[in-house]
Amino acid sequence: MIQISNRHKKLPPGQRLIEDFPVLHYGDVPEVNIETWDFTVKGLVRNPLRLSFDEFMKLPSVELWADFHCVTGWTKFDLHWKGVLFKTIAELANPLPDARYVLIFAENNYTTNLPLDIAMDNDVIFAYEYEGKPLTPEHGYPLRLVVPKRYAYKSAKWVRGIEFLQKDRPGFWEVRGYSNSADPWKEERYG
Numbered sequence: 001m002i003q004i005s006n007r008h009k010k011l012p013p014g015q016r017l018i019e020d021f022p023v024l025h026y027g028d029v030p031e032v033n034i035e036t037w038d039f040t041v042k043g044l045v046r047n048p049l050r051l052s053f054d055e056f057m058k059l060p061s062v063e064l065w066a067d068f069h070c071v072t073g074w075t076k077f078d079l080h081w082k083g084v085l086f087k088t089i090a091e092l093a094n095p096l097p098d099a100r101y102v103l104i105f106a107e108n109n110y111t112t113n114l115p116l117d118i119a120m121d122n123d124v125i126f127a128y129e130y131e132g133k134p135l136t137p138e139h140g141y142p143l144r145l146v147v148p149k150r151y152a153y154k155s156a157k158w159v160r161g162i163e164f165l166q167k168d169r170p171g172f173w174e175v176r177g178y179s180n181s182a183d184p185w186k187e188e189r190y191g
């Protein structure tokens with residue numbers, strides 16, 4: 001098992017430390033049927049994918065420890081996740097040379113976007129466990145993205161797939177005034 005640590009235990013500018021794990025999202029917690037659930041990889045790839053949850057769980061997994069920063073001002077230190085590196089899925093899908101951005105899509109039309117080189121970092125994972133247990137519905141069951149180096153609106157819950165793109169396509173909060181780059185250390189809160 002590969003273990004990845006990205007726990008700085010430092011507060012980015014303007015953040016306050018909290019101990020509990022708040023639940024924050026737009027809309028309702030989706031009901032998920034794990035039998036029909038799938039994970040789709042499309043767009044500028046040589047090998048588009050459609051994985052069942054069983055198939056997803058068979059991919060090589062990693063454990064990640066990382067801090068979590070919400071743009072509204074709270075930070076939680078040292079969350080422990082288990083899942084699959086974004087990079088592992090990208091390698092299976094084999095992006096075309098033109099692919100420079102990705103759009104992550106989730107239930108209820110939630111989306112978020114990242115430059116491909118950021119998504120390929122060794123700490124970006126699709127997580128299915130938190131603190132040794134399957135994700136709870138409100139924290140993203142069955143699968144969520146975790147992007148430790150960005151404000152948490154990039155860490156989409158209830159993810160269903162990835163689209164590889166040539167041009168950047170801003171996601172749900174990014175088109176609603178939040179920063180496209182979302183680096184907490186540079187306090188990039190608003191676009």
Ligand SMILES: Nc1nc2c(c(=O)[nH]1)N[C@H]1C(S)=C(S)[C@@H](COP(=O)(O)O)O[C@H]1N2
Nearest residue numbers: 022023024025026070110152153155156157
């Ligand atoms: N699908 C979806 N994912 C989402 C959101 C959302 O509204 N919908 N909100 C984001 C925001 S702003 C934050 S702070 C984190 C919160 O994750 P948590 O509820 O597990 O603490 O989820 C992110 N992922």
Ligand SMILES: [Mo]
Nearest residue numbers: 070071152153
């Ligand atoms: Mo957030």
